Amino acid sequence: MSTDRKNRWLRPGFLTVVVLLGISAVGLNSAVGLMKLHFLKVAVPLKKDLATVPSTLGDWVQVSTDEPLDKETQDILATDKYIFRDYVNTKVIPASELRQFDGKTSLERKQLVAALQAHYPDAVISFAVTYYTGKVDTVAHIPERCYVADGYQPTDSTQTVGWDLGPNRLGKTPGESQKIDVRYLNFQDQTNAARQTKRVAYFFFVNGRYESDSLRVRQALENLRATHAFYSKVELMAIIPDEARCAAVMSSFLRSALPEVEKCLPDWNSIENGGSHPAGQPAGSVAQSGEQSAQPAVKTAEISVKQ
Secondary structure, X not given: OOHHHHHHHOOHHHHHHHHHHHHHHHHHHHHHHHHOOOOEEEOOOOXXXXXXXXXXXXXEEEOOOOOOOOHHHHHHHOOOOEEEXXXXXXXXXXXXXHHHHOOOOHHHHHHHHHHHHHHOHHHEEEEEEEEEEOOOOOOOOOHHHHHHHOOEEEOOOOEEEEEEOOOOOOOXXXXXXXXXXXEEEEEEEOOOOOOOOEEEEEEXXXXXXXXXXXXXXXXXXXXXXXXXXEEEEEEEEEOOOOHHHHHHHHHHHHHHHHHHHHOOOOOHHHHHOOOOOOOXXXXXXXXXXXXXXXXXXXXXXXXXXXX
């Protein structure tokens, strides 16, 4: 290195900038530590695998089989913690018709489910639960995106409703309303394929509380004072023609299903407030607010609870 170049590096102005940058870095790290801010989130394992959700939930019995998604779809879903199931009401559908599912392949079961939906629309529900942890990211996979990508459009009846899904819900205090806000939508086919209108309900459990708005889920995940981060989405689909009747059937099903799902979900208070912490490693960083999903829409329809 020439003497002139060496002298340039040793000029007071340059050295001052280096010192200031060093002090700023140390100060920032100290401030983050003192304020107990967490830009990286620790992943939280499920208490139980979602596959342990029973195949019989009250009067409802599972007629589909639990199978892994293909790699491409699972990569888009961005989690390997999920169940996608079809349940039927044994009080409505005769046992003789249920026996038709014995020994059938997954494809044959889907065909039988479609036939049952046509004859007993009130007695068939598609049910999905997905789980994400350790990441702060856009909540990309919601029906408003997935069904639209599949050629459906939501109608003006889209609403957020409070459903009574039974007492002692996870994250609820005894004196608090036990109702859970649910996003309830109606999707109509826009492809001229004469597909049936679908009614969809969904909600989230994020960092120990229920939410119906994906933006509020994102806000909860971005809480810099929380060490951990996780959320689960519960979604249902049915083709029951009457809106009020469909809501009643779905909420009745959830009163049996949700307690079993909650047995799988982490206890936020225990994890975050001094209880036993599960093993985990920081697995994601806080993204910028308002970020839009970068996932390709063309495949998201495949991971909705649709037939």
